[in-house]
Amino acid sequence: MAVSHWLVKSEPDAFSWQQQVENKVEPWTGVRNAQAAKFLRTMAVGDLAFFYHSNIGKEIVGVVEVARAAYPDPTDESGRWVCVDMRAVSPVPQPVTLATIKATPELAEIGLIRQSRLSVMPIAPEHWKLLCKMGGWRKP
């Protein structure tokens, strides 16, 4: 099966790309939104995701890959929510800012803009390709 592509958001105050790199593999916990959780459940090991800094920076700063598929979120006492494990792949050499994305007509339809509050979202292959090009990111 083909690799799927995603974008995940994190507030760098809470959990930054720097921490992701230092920890290498990190559980992606705390998603408490049904739509975002549905996407987490859809992720497969090996899928790639952009790591986006919300609030501070507002830019795509790195790429992570799914290291473990959805399992119960240990930070959720109710047991209803899931998380995945993410592994740092490599930084995006030239971070792609929200302003740049907004200024790019081809990217007008991506979830980041259409649904600004969603923290986990799929990225279409053509958008992934374009964003990689804009950020100067190549698969290592």
Place this chain on the structure above:
DNA sequence: GCCAACGTTGGC
């Protein structure tokens, strides 16, 4: 600090 978007809760 404000506000828009949108999800959740609770009264009816």
Place this chain on the structure above:
DNA sequence: GCCAACGTTGGC
């Protein structure tokens, strides 16, 4: 089941 009130997220 509807909808107003309220809370949260995230951009500006």
